[in-house]
Amino acid sequence: MESVKIRLIVMNFLQFFIWGSWLCTLGLYMTTPVEDGGLAFDGALVGSVFALSGIASLIMPALIGVVSDKWVNAERLMGVLHWVGAISLFCAAFVTDYDLFKIAMLVNMLAYMPTLSLSYTVAYNAIDKAGLDRIKDYPPVRVWGTIGFIVAMWIDNLTGFSSNNGQLIMAACASVAMGLYCFTLPACPPAKAMKNNGLMSVLGLDALVLFKNYRTAVFLLFSFLLGAALQVTNMYGVPFLDSFKATHPEAWAVKYSVILSSLSQVSETLFILAIPFFMSRYGIKRVMIISFMAWVLRFGFFAIGGPEGFPVVFLVLSMIVYGMAFDFFNVSGSLFIADEAPASIKASAQGIFMMMTNGLGSIVGGDGAGLVIAYHSENGVVTDWPACWTIFAAYACVIGILFALTFHYKHQAKVKAEKV
Numbered sequence: 001m002e003s004v005k006i007r008l009i010v011m012n013f014l015q016f017f018i019w020g021s022w023l024c025t026l027g028l029y030m031t032t033p034v035e036d037g038g039l040a041f042d043g044a045l046v047g048s049v050f051a052l053s054g055i056a057s058l059i060m061p062a063l064i065g066v067v068s069d070k071w072v073n074a075e076r077l078m079g080v081l082h083w084v085g086a087i088s089l090f091c092a093a094f095v096t097d098y099d100l101f102k103i104a105m106l107v108n109m110l111a112y113m114p115t116l117s118l119s120y121t122v123a124y125n126a127i128d129k130a131g132l133d134r135i136k137d138y139p140p141v142r143v144w145g146t147i148g149f150i151v152a153m154w155i156d157n158l159t160g161f162s163s164n165n166g167q168l169i170m171a172a173c174a175s176v177a178m179g180l181y182c183f184t185l186p187a188c189p190p191a192k193a194m195k196n197n198g199l200m201s202v203l204g205l206d207a208l209v210l211f212k213n214y215r216t217a218v219f220l221l222f223s224f225l226l227g228a229a230l231q232v233t234n235m236y237g238v239p240f241l242d243s244f245k246a247t248h249p250e251a252w253a254v255k256y257s258v259i260l261s262s263l264s265q266v267s268e269t270l271f272i273l274a275i276p277f278f279m280s281r282y283g284i285k286r287v288m289i290i291s292f293m294a295w296v297l298r299f300g301f302f303a304i305g306g307p308e309g310f311p312v313v314f315l316v317l318s319m320i321v322y323g324m325a326f327d328f329f330n331v332s333g334s335l336f337i338a339d340e341a342p343a344s345i346k347a348s349a350q351g352i353f354m355m356m357t358n359g360l361g362s363i364v365g366g367d368g369a370g371l372v373i374a375y376h377s378e379n380g381v382v383t384d385w386p387a388c389w390t391i392f393a394a395y396a397c398v399i400g401i402l403f404a405l406t407f408h409y410k411h412q413a414k415v416k417a418e419k420v
Contacts, residue, residue: 004130004186005141008123011185012145014178015119018085018112020149021171024238024261025162026050034096037164042380045098047370049105050235054362056109057354064114065351068121073189074347078118079182085111086175093168113358117350119145120334124346126186134335139275142331146268153265157258191344209345210352216340218407219333220356222288225399226329227361229295232369232392233322237261240385241315244307251307253315263316267323275332284336285409287328292400294325299393303386330357 022029030046032038041049064081068074085108092104123141127134152170156162161170211217241257253260278287301318305311334353341349372391376384 004126004132005137007185008126008141009144010181011119011122011178012142013148014174014181015115015148016145017148017152018082018171018174018178020152020265021156021161021174022089022167023234024153025156025167025258027235027239028163028242028258029165029167032163037160039096039098039101041098047235047366049102050231051363051366052102052106053109053113054231054359054366056106056113056359057357057362058359059355060110060114061117061351061354061359062348063351065117065121065345065348068118068188068190068347069345070190073187074118074121074125075182075185075188078115078122079179081111081115081118082175082179082182085115086172086179089168089172089175093165093172113354114351116358117354118347120338120350121347122185122188124338125188129186134338135279136276138335139272139331143269143272146265146272150262150265150269153258153262157256157262162258191346208352210337210341210349213340215408216337218403219284219288219336220352222399222403222407223329223333223353224356224361224364226292226295226396227357227359228365228368229299229392229396230326230329230357231362231365233264233298235366235369236373236388237264240302240382240389241307243382243385248307251312253307253312260315260319263319264322264326267320268327269323271323271327272331275327275335278328279332279335283409284332285404285407287332288407289400289404291325291328291332292396292403294321294328295396296393296400297321298325299389299396303389303393333357 027046027050028038030039030041030049032040034040064077068077088104088108088111092101092108095101095104123138124134127137127141152174155170156167159166161167210220238257238261241253241260244251244254248254275287278290282290298318298321301314301321305314305318307315334350337349337353338346369388369392372388373382376382376388382388
C-alpha cells in the first residue's frame with residue numbers, strides 16, 4: 001500500500017510541477033520587453049492566451065474522460081497527452097510571433113487540462129484497489145502536487161525564468177518525464193460494463209446523468225460560479241503584486257512577487273492535509289461554505305493590502321487563506337463527485353467537474369474580471385486595484401450565501417449509511 005502511495009506522490013509532483021512552471025508567470029514573460037528576454041505582447045493579447053485554458057477545459061476533460069471510460073487506460077492516455085504537451089511547450093518556447101505562440105499554447109492546454117481530471121481518476125482507482133480510503137489517504141498524496149507547483153515557481157523566480165522562455169523549456173522537459181512515468185502507474189482500465197451503447201453513450205453524454213440529481217446539479221452549478229473566482233486569481237494575482245513596482249520598486253513584496261505568490265501554494269499543502277478531518281467531521285456542504293468564506297477573505301485582503309509596512313501583512317494573509325479557498329473547493333469537490341458518480345463514468349464525471357470549473361468558470365471568470373479590470377483602468381494600466389478586489393470579494397460572498405441556501409446535504413445521514 002505504501003508503494004502505491006509513493007507512486008501516486010511522484011505522479012502528483014510531476015503533474016503540478018509542469019503547471020506551476022508557467023501558470024503564474026506566463027503573463028510576465030509575455031509582457032516583458034524583447035530586449036529583456038520577453039515577448040512584449042500587450043495586455044489584450046495576454047488575456048486571450050489565458051482564455052485558451054478555459055476553452056480547452058470546456059472541451060477536452062469531458063471528451064478525454066469518455067475515451068478513458070470506454071476504450072483506453074487512463075494512465076496510458078495521460079502519458080500520451082503529456083508528450084503532446086511537451087512538444088507544444090518546446091514550440092512555444094522558441095516562437096516570438098503571437099499567432100504561432102497562441103497556437104502552440106492552445107495545443108498545450110488541450111493536452112494538459114484533461115490530464116488534471118485523469119490524474120484524479122488514476123489516483124482514486126489505485127487507492128480503491130489497494131483497499132485505502134479516498135478521503136483519508138488521498139489528500140496526503142495530493143499535497144505533493146502542490147509541493148511540485150511551489151518548487152517550479154521558486155525555480156522560476158530564483159533563476160529568472162519567470163520573465164523568459166526558460167519556464168516553458170523547464171515545463172516541456174518535465175512533461176517528457178511525466179509522459180514516461182505515466183506508463184509505470186497502476187493500471188486504470190476502462191469500465192467493463194457498457195450497458196448504454198446508444199448515441200448518447202458514444203458521444204459521452206451519459207455523464208450528464210449527474211445533472212439529473214438535484215444535489216449534484218446544484219453542486220456543479222456553484223462549482224462553475226466558484227471556478228470563475230479561481231480564474232481571477234490565476235490571471236491577476238501576480239500582475240497585481242507586480243504593479244507595486246511603480247511606487248515601491250525596492251519592497252521585498254515586489255522583488256520576490258512570485259515567491260510571495262507561492263505562499264498560496266504553501267498554504268495549500270497545509271489545508272490539503274486538513275481535508276480528511278473537515279470532510280469527515282462537517283461534510284461537503286460546510287466545507288464548501290468555508291471555501292466561499294475564504295475566497296471572500298482572499299480578495300478582501302488584497303483590497304486592503306500593500307507592499308510595505310503593516311498593509312503587507314494583509315497580502316500574506318491573502319496567500320494563507322488561498323490554501324483553504326482552493327483546496328476545500330477543488331480537492332473536496334473532486335472527492336464529492338467521485339462518490340456521486342457511477343463507476344462506469346468515473347473519468348467522465350471528473351471531466352464534467354473540470355469542465356464546469358476550469359472550462360465554463362474560467363471563460364466567464366476571465367471575461368467578467370476583464371470587464372471589471374478594464375473599467376478601473378486607463379491606457380491599459382489598472383488605476384484602482386482595491387475597487388477591483390472589493391467587487392470580486394462581494395461576488396464570492398453572494399454566491400456563497402446562495403449556495404448555503406440551495407445546496408441540500410445531510411452529512412450525518414450519509415455517515416450512518418456508510419456504516420450499515
